Amino acid sequence: MKTKIYLFSTLILLMSASAYAQILERVLTNFNKIQSVSYNSTSVNKDFFDDIYHSDTLKNVVNKQNGNLTYRFIGKKSENIYDGGKLFSLQFSDSTYRISSNSESGHYYESLLYVINRIEGFLKKGKKAIQLKDSVVNDKSYAHLRLAMMDTIVKNKPVFTHLTLLVDKNTNLPYYYRNNSKGFIDGTNTYITAFDEYRFTDYLVNPKQAEDLTKLLLPTYFILEKPKVFVPLLAKGTVLPEIPIYNLDGEKIQLSAFKGKVLLINFTLNGCPHCVNAIETLNAFQERYKKADFEIVTVNHSDSKEAILKYDKRFDIKYATYKCDATMLKQYSVQSFPLFYLVDRDGKINSAYSGFSAKIGDAMAQELKQLLQ
Structure with missing residues (x-):
């Protein structure tokens, strides 16, 4: 049956601090009493830097026996298992896994744990909330809150983080969470948006036999992910490898066509x-x-023509973007993004920069000034 949600946003009631705090405190108090919970969830996310929406369906287990947090989140393409000390991240596509000591990674940011932490942070900061009229989902009524983590104007643009939360009035467990955010990347004029939406269903609280994730064995066919072998960037004085690129109309262009110009080659992805x-x-x-x-x-190399055009328009990019095949990435030692090569008028590498920071930007500016004298 298709889920029906009615958000009665026309009737907005400002809550007193004590009233909305009581609802949120009940959520936290109830969750803190739970020793083990399993649930299903769905997530929809929009990346900060493009308009592509990503969705997933997950099966989840969270255990807190004896104050020791463990969890297991299984998505369509990957799985995260935290055994109380180490996080195992399994990739289904190549049957590899990696190990980290950071428990807050991967599917954690789509989980009930993350939502509970956001609620806790909201209460600690004493932010204001709005209660909307109860929302009805498949004929069941839920408390409906809107939480403003941030709401201001910067550079004549709205900068905000608004959270929407639906809470089951019987179990005091979250059913629905939505984050809408807009703002600037720190230190820049780049304006971005974010959207995350999660639904939590099929809760099973404190089962008689909770899964012991401290003794979980990984499937025998999974192997530890091999560390990347560092490939040195092209050295100063190297003649540009003659690999074709393609404009967004598909026309083939040789880099030698730019000879006589100073080039800044920028390997990127959306x-x-x-x-x-x-x-x-x-x-x-x-x-x-x-x-x-x-x-x-x-x-x-990675994004489609349509995605590139939309991205370039959104961020008001003033320079041309080209496509290439995988051969170029290998020939130019591209292992991470962005990667920059500054090329002199003779078509030879003058320098290379991996990543970007204000310091790198200043260094490239000084070098360009010298090359163009």
Whole structure:
């Protein structure tokens, strides 16, 4: 049966601090009493840096016996198991796993644990909440709260984090959580949005035999993920490998066509936060040297033409983006993003930069100034 949700947002009632706090305190108090809980969940997320929505369906177990937190979250493509000391992250696509000491990673950010921590943080900060009229889901009534973690105006744009929460009035467990956020990347003029939506169903609280995740054995066919072998970047003085790139109309272009110009080659992809951080600096280079023998050649191997066009428009990118095949990534030693190569007028590598920061941006600015003298 298709889930029906009615959000009666037309009738908004401002709650007193004590009233909304009582609902949230009951959620926390109830959860803290639970020793073990299993549940199913669905998630929908929009990436900060593009308009692509990702969804998942998960089976979840959370145990807190003797004050020792363990959990297991199983999604469509991966699984996270925390045994109280180590986090095992299993990738189904290649049957590999990695081990970390950080319990807050992967599916944790789609979990009941994460939502409980957000509620706890909200109460500690003394933020204001709004109670909407109870919401009805499949003929069942839920307490409906809207929590404002942040709400202000910066650079004439709204900057906010609004949380929507539906709570089962009988069990005091969350049924629905939604995060809507807009704001700037720190230290930049890049304006981004985020959206996360989770539903929690089929709760089984304190079963007689809880799964012991401290003694869980991994499937024998899973192997430990091999660490990446570092490949050195192209050295100063190296002649550019002659690998074709393609404009977004599919036309083939040889890099030798840019000979005589100073090039800034930028390997990027849409979902990369540091790539977004670099846009403002690259746009400034483009504007400053638009009449010089200078070209920014941005290369995106992973994303579709349609996704690139939407991304470039959204972030007001002033320079051209090209496509390439996997051969180019190998020839240019691309293992992470962004990766920059500064190339002199003779088509030789002058320097390489992996990642992006204000310091890297300043270094590239000084180098460009020298190359274009």
